[in-house]
Amino acid sequence: MKKLRLAACLAAFAALASGAQAQSSVTLTGTVDVFAGSLENPGDGGHRTVVNSGGMTTSWFGFKGTEDLGGGLKANFALTSFFQADSGNPGRFSGDPFFSRDANVSLASDSWGSLTLGRALAPNFLPTVIFNPFGDSFTFSPLVLHNNISLFNATGWTATTPSDTGWSNEILYTTPSFGGLTGNLHYQLGEQANAAGIHNLGANLLYFHGNFAATAFIERDQVSNPSPAPFATGDRKTDWMGAASYDFSVVKVCGSYGRAWSDTLAPAWKTWSAGASAPIGAGRLLAAYAHTEVNTGAERKTFSLGYDYFLSKSTDLYLVGMRDDVSGFGSGDSFGAGIRKRF
Template identity: 50%
Template sequence: MKNVFIAMAAALACSGAAYAQSNVQLTGLVDMYAGSLKAPGGERTASLGSGGMTTSWWGIKGTEDLGGGLKADFNLTAFFRPDTGTPGRYDLAFGETFFSRDANVGLSGSFGRVGLGRGLAPNFLPTVFSNPFGDSFVISPLVLHANMGVSSANWYNTTTPADTGWSNQIVYSTPDMGGLKANLHYQFGEQTAAGQRGKKNVGLNVMYGNGPLNLVAFYERAQVNNPAGSSVIPTTSNWMVGGNYDFSVVKLYATYGQSKSKADVMAAGWTPGKNKTYSLGLDVPVNAAGTFKAAAAQTKAEPANGSIGGKRTTFTLGYNHFMSKRTDVYGAVMYDRVKFTQSMSGTSVAVGIRHRF
């Protein structure tokens, strides 16, 4: 019996040592806002919404130290809408998967990291880092122009039609090389239909940060849709360069990018052509916890078949105040104008709170 207790104690000790090398955490962010929204050509709506500054999400992340500088990690995170308690960024009928933010596993070490599964697309981080409103799909001019196009009637004008996250992908991330980092992305198309085999998404991004200067760039060639990755889309190549510089009294942002699509795949309402997008922004510290923000973006759409093009111009003014490291409040006013066969505009106002856990 004594030997049994000794064996059990040894097993528990070994188990404890193994668990001590692992780290699993529940994490996420909840963002809610109240406002009056009016899209160009749409009706004004009083709204209590989710994701004013950042799309709400929750999930589980973990790492394990394998020894010798090698680590394993996993990420399982999902978007949700706390205003209704609904999962996803939009209704599931439109193809949103449950773990649409992250669903991947990887190995990292001195060589960098190799990850398998669903994760960020090449366009996401450079877009977030090069505008003062981050990843807001409600009030960031650059994010709206990159992901929602010039006109709701012509989604072909979307700069990043393959979404901000890619499924079925391999990502290699380099180690930090004196402030320089890069990510290489390859998404398997997994298409079996005749004429669609070999379709895939490929891309890369490069980010450099040294003191007050930050520079970013990305390139994508997309042929498969997301988040489900269930069908092909007309081949679209897009790129962007940008960055920011912190002068202490003001932080300035700027980007320029182009998107070009082909008509190699038939798609309803799709017209091949080129987009050109410019953006400018600034952050002005008001006090130790608050910043005044301003941003503008303009996209010009040039259809290749000679049909009428379009132009979208968006301006946003806002203020962001941190009440703690995890909680901040914000307010913003956005003017959005679209010129496509006719001119339409809308002004939106939103105030909200964001909490991280």
């Protein structure tokens, strides 16, 4: 009798486990992007001929999973890592944390939204990359370059976004969609002894309705990323941006305006951008411009023109040229031809 009961229990457990597995999934996903070309930033004094990773998208890979808990509730996780496909090195740069793209777990519901804990997106990321024709290109997108890429050369140019595109130690709440409108509330704990008030705080809104879309974000930052530490000056930095786009079918246009400043330091920035993309054959013609003014008198002007040709839904070829100018340091001309593969 005991053997029969044990066998029945084991069979029931196997059935439950089988059912749970049927409602769960784990996916290996990512993007490999490599290009060949020539890069020159203002102030470099010369160009570099390169085979580099991440012309249109920073190369990454990782695992994402979801489990249906019933009643409209799901548990999700994401562990994704950047890498340099030209060399095989991990991270976006030397010292980048291994899972600097995503390292989080969340609960999500269609009725109340989702709550995410861990390393996840910063408020600035989605508004910046969705509302410019070159998307998440940290090599050729003028808006992304102005907002997120400092030039460590003679120009001393500093990115206007103070604290990376991802935040560690983050609590992120995402609302459900209200007629195409969603919001995200971001809070990053500083995790510093005797510094309970040190944190990053931000929010964004994203609205999509037919051919029209709009967004806005704001951040108040005291902690650096990807490796969290209070800003060296004990400063608080603020940046915000609004943007909109409209798809006329024959051409999609977009524009943005934003400002950034420090509570204690002198520099303050004003950035505006405009862009357009038009379907041509199996690809799209891309054009974008960004202009940043600093209250010290410095200016940066960047223009990119490219063509993105899709061999399939997951594979595309691209060709991009860019002119980047910083006042007092002349201009730099860059170009690249590459292939991007999503999986």
